[in-house]
Amino acid sequence: MIIASLMPLPAEMMLGSGWLAIDSEFRIGLAGHIEPRLRRAAGRAASRLARATGMPLPRDLATPSEDARFLIRVEGPAGEVPSLGEDESYTLKITDGRAVLHSPGPYGALRGIETFLQLVGLGGGGFGVPEAHIADRPRFPWRGLLIDAARHWIPPEVIKRNLDGMAMLKLNVLHWHLTDDQGFRVESHRFPRLHEAGSDGMFYTQREISEIVEFARDRGIRVVPELDMPAHTASWLVGYPDLASAAGPYSIERNWGGFDATIDPTREENYQFICDLMVEISMLFPDVYVHIGGDMVNGEHWKANPKIRAFAKKRGFDDKSQLQAYFNRRIHEILRRQGRDMIGWDPILHPDIPQDIVIQTARGQKWLADAARQGHQVVAGSEYYLDELKSAESYYTSDPFADEAANLTAEQQGLILGGEASMWTEFSDAENIDARIWPRAAAVAERLWSPREVVDVEDMYRRLNKVSQRLGWIGLTHQSGPLQMLRRLTDYLAIEPLRTLANTVRPLFDPRWNNQAYTSQTPLNRLVDATSPDSEIARDFALAVERYLDDPSDEDLHTALATRLGVWRDNHHALIPCIRHSPLLAEVESISTTLSRISEVGLRSLQAIQSGPPISQSDREGDLALLEGAALPSAELEVTIVAAIRSLLSAPLAMG
């Protein structure tokens, strides 16, 4: 049987039993409206097809031809620069004889090509795609990935490969967080001290930005730059201290969190500065939206500055939020004059700001609902913060229309434009950002593209696993990178025991977030940095335990569980030489011991379930205490199989 592994799932899909072979005769043809972008897209599809199959397909695979086995027919053009609300719909009909992708415009074709490529698999006598009839369109028009390139530097090639990943998952907005206290990452000709003094030499040249914007445009992806202000601007103030609300000098911030450094909203020259800067930014970023951040304005420097206090008093502002609203109105005015639309984080939400400002949630879905009620268009942000290291399931089950937003009127719900998987980089860098984004961002992508009714978590994980492997073909290092990090951690001794441990633990957000010792100079080279928030093995194990407890007479399952638990029990012994040798692994001795001990508990429990004698009450209590301890974080990690083992331990009681 053919099980399609598409992600995101199409709006409508029927699969048949037929099969369209992809062999050396395979060609891609373009028909109808043909533009260079579509030709390039077909060319990329051809070379990805060659990689996905290992077949030496010819270079001129994509030709303007009606006869090709895969025909892409586009009705007409669309704006060269993608904008919000483009028609992304398409139909894809695959029969035994050929595949026809049909779309009103180029954006639908770009999405449909990705669907076709995801369908490629092995069947019949080789590679091909299953018979299918797909009619597809997105649920939300704004489906983004935020990459914070300010807190840690993310080089251009990393951005590019993530754009390829976005395209594969039909995400259509790169929200590029370019400036923050820790760095101003855009080259500015107009105000060169911004990047010169504010980036430690790590910034995007204007040429690099233009290349990335073009790269994104080719994939139907908008690029929305974020210049966070008036707070989060320490890096601006290093080179231009006159902008500040308090006297300088300023330095690039090395710590994480919120800081006092803030642009002075009362200084008229500052608006001219921002206006001029925005003119330059607008040249680089053709998208109509500019994100101005607006979060974490603590107002300390405003309170402390008599001139600012006097300004506020004169205007009758009672609190800092009114002053920030004033600042935002001025920025809005600047942007509007330049033909730009403004978007900002939910702390800018205020009765005094214009309604045409788009609000993005930074503090949860309550603000999504609030902003919509106040008539603003909204984008879900904090619901999908990937740096919080939640499971894919957690993001997947977070619907923009749920919770507070469920009570909105239909009209208010219509203001919800979509959402963004958001990768803040306090605790990730160029080395592991791919693994922090993927594959979890794919679950967000499906939430935002597919119909609301698509909610089967197990099926999502099955497809996520496949899509994750496919992402490797386009250069993402989410699988290869962590392996290399594990090799480094062992100092190039045997990697397997560490890999076994890594597969049973997951990194935790809270211990880091609450640890003030972290700075931008802290190496991210520990086990916590190389492990995944979503352990496939732990999930498999938990499901297997569940199935086994439903039917303890299943001997195969018993053996499989016992084998796995045996490997985990013995793993600490195998890992000890690495731990002794590598100072970076000293901290995992405790959690490695824990894995071993709770696996023993699991094995004892299995034994008791199958053939008795039951575990004595006092032994059980000891084991439960052990499991309780095992659930505590260690080295910022958590063992993922504790709950499943607790189920095993508790089962005989429940069954008895």
Add this chain to the structure above:
Amino acid sequence: MIIASLMPLPAEMMLGSGWLAIDSEFRIGLAGHIEPRLRRAAGRAASRLARATGMPLPRDLATPSEDARFLIRVEGPAGEVPSLGEDESYTLKITDGRAVLHSPGPYGALRGIETFLQLVGLGGGGFGVPEAHIADRPRFPWRGLLIDAARHWIPPEVIKRNLDGMAMLKLNVLHWHLTDDQGFRVESHRFPRLHEAGSDGMFYTQREISEIVEFARDRGIRVVPELDMPAHTASWLVGYPDLASAAGPYSIERNWGGFDATIDPTREENYQFICDLMVEISMLFPDVYVHIGGDMVNGEHWKANPKIRAFAKKRGFDDKSQLQAYFNRRIHEILRRQGRDMIGWDPILHPDIPQDIVIQTARGQKWLADAARQGHQVVAGSEYYLDELKSAESYYTSDPFADEAANLTAEQQGLILGGEASMWTEFSDAENIDARIWPRAAAVAERLWSPREVVDVEDMYRRLNKVSQRLGWIGLTHQSGPLQMLRRLTDYLAIEPLRTLANTVRPLFDPRWNNQAYTSQTPLNRLVDATSPDSEIARDFALAVERYLDDPSDEDLHTALATRLGVWRDNHHALIPCIRHSPLLAEVESISTTLSRISEVGLRSLQAIQSGPPISQSDREGDLALLEGAALPSAELEVTIVAAIRSLLSAPLAMG
């Protein structure tokens, strides 16, 4: 204890117990002769150091400074373009307080930096390098890697990352096989039909070539282009049939082997053509050497052409070799006039060619000795053909001074310039070429750099394993690529059982080489393409069996062997779903079954050794027959653990 994992091993090395920490204060300083190339090298070292440690080292890590913790002092300059015989010597002294690299010229510094980077590891409280006193210089001046970019297209980025790998292993010649029957891969402005008609659109632009040559030069690597002639030229003749010895039309060759297509050595215009082409080539490749191939001239078209026969008769040539020698003298003359030195494969060796032509072996070490006896400088080629899929050990133990060459006089041995690990690409492509080259080429690199006395195979493998993992940091895909290929083979089902099988088999050269069905259009997407010629696991297993048979009372070893054999025995069962699902895996059902069965034999033998009863004579005969069958190739693969299991099976007899 500190065990250095350098490769190639230095000429002289003493390790101490001290430790130089690499922390955020670490800086690289340049002193003495400073040139841009050294600055760039130090910059690359800095960023590799950051990757190797995961530490956010500053961008300006490398500065002209005497006080840096790692000081690089170069006495004086050398030619900007590296040439044969550059001084590559250096000394490296590492103490608790600092490291000083000292070299007469920039090339020694480049080599020494690689040594330093390989020493970086974990110890003490974190990353650092051990106390060391190293005095190093190469044994041979010509240490190459041949990449055949003609038979399969190898894109520029793949060449570049392999140059990085070469630099890490102190290889100093990229022998770039650019033209053959299957493709002419150089853009020619002078004769554009060469690449237009002869490459299927897959050629290096002149700009790409210049970039690669510069990239290599920065790493102290010479680039020697090979334009194979007069045979192996079908791709030339597609666009320029007038050059040929027989009437056209010609087409790009899709098959492998030797063919009749040959440049006409009697046509005077051909020499003008080659002269003009060489002028263009010389502009691109500053190295003084040009490789003219010269192999596989079957002479069929010469015999069949009356004009050529008449020419030969008139000159008194009795056989084709004299005519080829005439051709080679003419090419030699063209090259000499352009200030170039000529090198060719051993079939050009002939009493009639000038002695200043360098000969490279294509047919074994006999020719190395023959050429040296005839006064030619020589480079070992066929001794290190990586495409023959031999083990690293096999290449490693092949010394240029051994066998036939052992009987040469000291002066004749002095004509041996070195050798080249050679990657012919009939059966590999851009996807798996990294895995076909690395890590085995590192064993060749050590053979050519380190003193002849360095011959400990087990120690070599220990270091090879580490260097292989380190190569991952510079972008080589020899580890990540095959994993992705295995994923594709399973159609993205569970990969582990296939990985287990892949680790116990190795690809064979002969079945492919003798299979005429292979063409340049044959997909290289089977298990044989994703497996390594050197199975680390098989080697470990064989060593463990050996140790166990020395002391069968070692219970830990018994358990370890039994566990491993148990996994292998059960693996076929786990792999069956993949085999059933994936048409590409159907062919491995047989070898997978074999692995399972012989592992059973191994388990039975273990049991008999430890606790009896002994295996009966008839059972033993059945098992031996099974092992005999298991040693046969299947799906172009061979099971690597057969010999070790045979040892187990035979042991009780031997011991009894």
